[in-house]
Amino acid sequence: MNIRAKLFIFIPILVLLLNVVAFVIFQNGKIVQDSYNIMMERVLQYKQISNETSENLLFLNSYILNHDDKSYDEFIQHKEQLIELWLQLSKEEDGEFKDIQMKNYHQMVTSFLDFETAVIDSLKRDDFESYLSKYEDAERVAEFIKEDGQLMVDRELSYYQPIYNDIINYSEKINKLGIALFIVTTLLSIVFAFWMSQSISIPISRLVDKAKQISKGNLDIETEDVTKTNDEIGILGKAFHQMLKDLKHYISQHIQALENNRIVKELELKALQSQINPHFLFNTLNIISQLAYIEGAEKTSDLTVTTSNLIRYNLRKLDQPVTLKDEVEHIKEYFMIQKARFQDRVSYEYDIEERVLDQIIPSLTLQPILENAFVHGIEEKEQGGRITISMKEVDSIIQIQLSDNGNGMDENIRYKLLNFLTEEHSTSLSPTKSSTGLGTINVFKRLHLFYGEETKIEIESQPGIGTSVIFKLPKLQQMSIS
Structure with a gap:
């Protein structure tokens, strides 16, 4: 009743x-x-x-x-x-x-x-x-x-x-x-007054006591004693009991998800460290040998030093974040090697604000995107290739834009790249043999793992006109992985 x-x-x-x-x-x-x-x-x-x-x-x-x-x-x-x-x-x-x-x-x-x-x-x-x-x-x-x-x-x-x-x-x-x-x-x-007050106050007191224990973090409590009556207090007790069960279930699921996420991070980082494509190193060494044959030792020495720095940066631990300044220095050395390869067929433009160079970012984030620009966009152009790098702060958001005027991509590929968290899309866009192996998908995943849900990635591309990859990242200047 x-x-x-x-x-x-x-x-x-x-x-x-x-x-x-x-x-x-x-x-x-x-x-x-x-x-x-x-x-x-x-x-x-x-x-x-x-x-x-x-x-x-x-x-x-x-x-x-x-x-x-x-x-x-x-x-x-x-x-x-x-x-x-x-x-x-x-x-x-x-x-x-x-x-x-x-x-x-x-x-x-x-x-x-x-x-x-x-x-x-x-x-x-x-x-x-x-x-x-x-x-x-x-x-x-x-x-x-x-x-x-x-x-x-x-x-x-x-x-x-x-x-x-x-x-x-x-x-x-x-x-x-x-x-x-x-x-x-x-x-x-x-x-009647005593019975009525007891039938209301005692179950409510039990509920309050259970709620206090839960607020202290004790979820292993019994709530069956507050669900025995058939009145409104009993209904409230049953709802409280079900909420506690659901809370335990959701916490268990969350803990499992965090553990799975941690394992995935470790596996992905380990996999990324082993995905350096030897094809790029082979091309670089081939260029060095040709220059050494044609020219004197000075240029060969400079190019060799640049290649050494590039390889050293690529082989660093991928789970250690770097600043945008480090990434910019790295891609400049990368451009020096590509300049020796493509000569005047490609030009490079920089639009970088000094205040964003302290931004923390996963290492080897920009090079794979630029490498794709060369492989899929610039490599086939006989002349007039252009790559533009823009970094600026807009409303406390760090915006990085990497653009090329290459071949572009169709809408299907653009859609699959932007939906990188779906497994079938990830597997269907595996790195090509002409890539370093890190690939666009892996870069997107690493940014998502590093910054979380605040990461925004956009791709603007038209076939025959070019492609722009835009990263919108939350401002982060602490040397730690979030």
Whole structure:
């Protein structure tokens, strides 16, 4: 059962129980109050009839003595009040107390009113003996009404006494029941609040404890104890448990990927060190021998020194980075050898900013690209060959552009070169026999391994017009491999 269902079930039950307690207590009080009002109303009616009877005699006597209109009006007013009380009592007691005592009481009130009427009539006729006799009868009946009124009050009290006692007993029982219900609802509220808080706070506390342990790097913890419930906390615990499993899986995969990457780096560097193409060395030595045959020893010596430096640079450890300044010096020596080979068929242009020469770069990055420019672009040109090298900083990015005006390449080859990370492309573009063996693909891979995802490589080429290879590298001037 989820938390929402628990709240929707138990809270209305508690509210209903509390409402029942309040209603029972209220209803019991209402019953007692109504019974008390009925009893007091009847007692007061008897008292009022007795009082009005006395008042009638008083004002009748005043009228007899004074014979004025004021006394007569007051007498008539009180007589009408007595008649109204008598009619009201008769109406309320219709069907009740139909015994001789009640009938006698009603008859006495009727007789009293009749005697008063007879007294007034006798006065109007000036019949002194008659009205005096009637007045004495009215006075005697008024005494009887007063005495019987008290008896009727006692009778009412006696009649309602057992009912009142029953109501009191019932009220006490209801009060006890109300107290019991109040105690039960209070205990249920406490138990429900404790159970609800425990069902929420304990699993959350466990989750918090697990999260703290994970934040400290401890991933070998058990999370099964937070997934046992079926409410929202249980769902959260299951999600937490699954996230921990996924985190362990992804970390394991990442560690494996890093290890594979390290192995690939080592293998590629070792492979690159053994990929120096002897064809280039053969051509170089052949040129040296021809110059030695034709010219004097000075040029041969210079060319031999240049070749020695070139070979020495090529044979250095490929896992050690160099600066762009070192690469530029190296390709200048490389150009000296190619100049001896191609003579005036090729020209070289440099556009290099001094501030970029401290940039760190893998060794033997530029020579393989330039060698491809010679082999695939310039070698077949009889004249007018041109190679341009540009190095500049643009928005904290080191941009290196190697361009030639050779034969260019078609779009298919350009696409395969740019997708160098795909294995099938890498294998389908293996170094040619006229290359040093490092090749364009290997250069691209080394740059990607060295700089990571921030490396951007672009190739612009049109058949018959030329090719430009552009490297956009993050600025890096620390002598360490990233």
